[in-house]
Amino acid sequence: MQVGGCQVNVHSRITGPGSKSGRAERRLGERRRGDRRVDESGGAALLRPRQLEALLLNIDASLRVHARHHLFGWTQGMLQSVVKHELLVCALRSTRPTSYQVDCFASPWIDPEKVSEVFRRDAAFVAQLASQWVESEFRPIVYGAGGGVPLARGPFAAELQRLGTDSVIAHGTYDSLGKPVSLFVLAAMPGDLGREHAFRLELVVPFLHLAWMRTQLGGALEERGATSQSVDPLSAREKEILRWIHVGKSNFEIGTILGISPLTVKNHVQKILRKLNVQNRTHAVGRALELRILDI
Numbered sequence: 001m002q003v004g005g006c007q008v009n010v011h012s013r014i015t016g017p018g019s020k021s022g023r024a025e026r027r028l029g030e031r032r033r034g035d036r037r038v039d040e041s042g043g044a045a046l047l048r049p050r051q052l053e054a055l056l057l058n059i060d061a062s063l064r065v066h067a068r069h070h071l072f073g074w075t076q077g078m079l080q081s082v083v084k085h086e087l088l089v090c091a092l093r094s095t096r097p098t099s100y101q102v103d104c105f106a107s108p109w110i111d112p113e114k115v116s117e118v119f120r121r122d123a124a125f126v127a128q129l130a131s132q133w134v135e136s137e138f139r140p141i142v143y144g145a146g147g148g149v150p151l152a153r154g155p156f157a158a159e160l161q162r163l164g165t166d167s168v169i170a171h172g173t174y175d176s177l178g179k180p181v182s183l184f185v186l187a188a189m190p191g192d193l194g195r196e197h198a199f200r201l202e203l204v205v206p207f208l209h210l211a212w213m214r215t216q217l218g219g220a221l222e223e224r225g226a227t228s229q230s231v232d233p234l235s236a237r238e239k240e241i242l243r244w245i246h247v248g249k250s251n252f253e254i255g256t257i258l259g260i261s262p263l264t265v266k267n268h269v270q271k272i273l274r275k276l277n278v279q280n281r282t283h284a285v286g287r288a289l290e291l292r293i294l295d296i
Helices: 020-037 049-062 068-075 112-121 123-135 155-163 195-216 220-229 236-246 251-258 262-276 281-290
Strands: 087-093 100-106 141-143 167-174 180-188
Touching: 049 068, 049 195, 068 100, 068 195, 068 281, 087 112, 087 195, 100 112, 112 123, 112 155, 123 141, 123 155, 123 167, 123 180, 141 195, 167 195, 180 195, 236 251, 236 262, 236 281, 251 262, 262 281
Parallel strands: none
Antiparallel strands: 087 100, 087 180, 141 167, 167 180
């Protein structure tokens, strides 16, 4: 470099991966990335490569949801890798501002009908939830996790405490006027949900909303009550085979376990798919869990 007519040689400082300064800079960068990953103010966060992959897989899975049992299989299966939860309450605002159409997807040990009914009756909680969400500028609300917002007292909060699922995150969608359209409440065991999960939920909810809306087409919710009251469509042998499918066994493995040929197993599987009106084995398991005809 030329300075005042003199030639000055400037030597850059070596900061390679093995140097002391290089290690220090790398540690500083890691701390900064960690700070950005989960920002206490609820700002943008970074996803690790594996989390990003899980998010993309879930977005793809959401696009394949067209019926309620598809949604059940997705939310209680793959979606757990992004936001772990024991129950999911979906609420769609109706023509009246304080009235919501409610549906619930939950782990096998939880009665979704009871949770839906309690949520539907607890108008005060729903109104407060919608108000808090709007006041937070439509950002996810974390209840009772890591210093989050206290969960309002009432029938719904009492039901969550009874179930031991009082770690809660809520988020939703809104219309062009800034009014809530849908609300999604996820509840989990204490410590399972926090601000990092709130960020992931914020990314997933638009796809969750669209997937749920597709299940409404053709009056799916109205038909669900009649379907759940129908006689168990599967035989004892078919349910036995479905249980082995649920744990990932192939036709050959199931045949070996039950002492029957793989072809016989295949014939049973085809009957199961027809009876449950599904396209594949995964959807059959989801449908059977939804109808409570599969014990696990």
